[in-house]
Amino acid sequence: MMSDPQITVIVPAYNVAGLILPCLASIMAQSRADWQAIVVDDGSTDATADEIRTLDDPRISLVQQKNAGVSAARNNGLSLAQGRFVMFLDGDDVLNPTAFARLAAALDARADAVAAFGTFLKILPSGAPYPGQKPLALHRYPDGDVLEPMLRGNFLANGGHVLIRTEVARRLGGFDTRLRLSEDWEFWCRLAAEGEFAFIGTEPEVFSLRVRPGSSSGGLSVDWANHQPCLDTIGGNATIRARFSAPTWRKLERAMRASQMWECGRVNFTMRHYREARMLMLGALRLEPTPKRVAMIVAAEVQRRTNRTFVSRLRFRDQDVAADL
Known part of the structure; x- marks a missing residue:
């Protein structure tokens, strides 16, 4: 693993065999190489861990835990993060190759921002585009002090298009493991109370969100x-x-x-x-x-x-x- 990663991407993974490798491949394809990926296998009962072990990249590490939920998995990864910035990417989603570079540049340019984010696309389980999506150019998001709009409704898909200052995420204590639903929204609200969010623009998308039935x-x-x-x-x-x-x-x-x-x-x-x-x-x-x-x-x-x-x-x-x- 690199001695000085600037970006840590935490990948909570539960029974995502067949999908985890495309996710990790999208991390390995980033235009910035100064990252580490911590995959937290949350007690998977399929071949998720076996597939991760097939990769030969010292920047990727596998952590296994008993099934405790996505918040516990994210917090476990956060405790091990070495980068200045951290992202929480679900194990079935896929990053745009420029994601790290664009998000990190936004945070470096705005010392008052605790997080940077961009747009996302939806994809089907097969990886094909989800039908009927609004064009990225028509997406509208707040920038700066986003606490009030965040309270009014979570405008983020999940952590896959958000890069956060690691020290702030740790100071907040990560995700609330007592919550079974909307734990991400609750975390974003606490984060928005700490500082500004930098919106990096509509195109290209930061990541693709895989929509799977039965979530x-x-x-x-x-x-x-x-x-x-x-x-x-x-x-x-x-x-x-x-x-x-x-x-x-x-x-x-x-x-x-x-x-x-x-x-x-x-x-x-x-x-x-x-x-x-x-x-x-x-x-x-x-x-x-x-x-x-x-x-x-x-x-x-x-x-x-x-x-x-x-x-x-x-x-x-x-x-x-x-x-x-």
């Missing part, structure tokens, strides 16, 4: 009770609350609850749990009414009654319905 987060998202612990954790964070006046915080709490309620409704809708979806979406509308939410509820009802697709899975997420960022 654990999707299974948990269908139950509204699973969303509450994260909301309680963020709402109880004194550092975050101190950034806002009492009236503003009350509005933000309503917006956060509405965002999570809408997301839970979206998942229920895609699973054809129409009664639950309608109650949740109307609940979100009551908490924070927006014209786009009204339009989406009408479109969803037409789709339910006619079985014609007006609302795609891609465009039904709350961050697409809330205020444009």
Whole structure:
């Protein structure tokens, strides 16, 4: 392993045999060579670890642990990170070759930024492009102080398009292992309270997110009770609350609850749990009414009654319905 890696990419991996090698190949293909990759195998029961061992690159290390969840795996890797910057890349996703160079340059240029991020594309399990995506040039993200927009709704896909100052991630204690759902959003909120985020622009994408059916987060998202612990954790964070006046915080709490309620409704809708979806979406509308939410509820009802697709899975997420960022 290099003696002075500048970038550490932490790859939590659980049963991603057949996908982990393309992920690691995308790291090995980076235009910057001063990186280390720590793959944390979270108790996989398939050939994930065996596939990793076939690679002959001293910059890649394999750490194995009993199954403890993605947050524990990420935190394990964080404790071993040597680079100034750290990224959390899921074991089935794929980086653009320029990802490290562009993100690190943004952080080097902005001392006040705790993280840098870019855009992403979605791909099918086969690696083919996910259909119906919005062109990258049309993506809009906040830059600078992003705490309020982050509280209103997680605008990041996952850690695969975010580079973070390692010292800040460690000071925050990494991810909250008590949370089973939205643990990444809770971490991004704490991170955004620490400093600015640098958006590096729309093109090219930083990484490709592999969309696979049956994800654990999707299974948990269908139950509204699973969303509450994260909301309680963020709402109880004194550092975050101190950034806002009492009236503003009350509005933000309503917006956060509405965002999570809408997301839970979206998942229920895609699973054809129409009664639950309608109650949740109307609940979100009551908490924070927006014209786009009204339009989406009408479109969803037409789709339910006619079985014609007006609302795609891609465009039904709350961050697409809330205020444009």
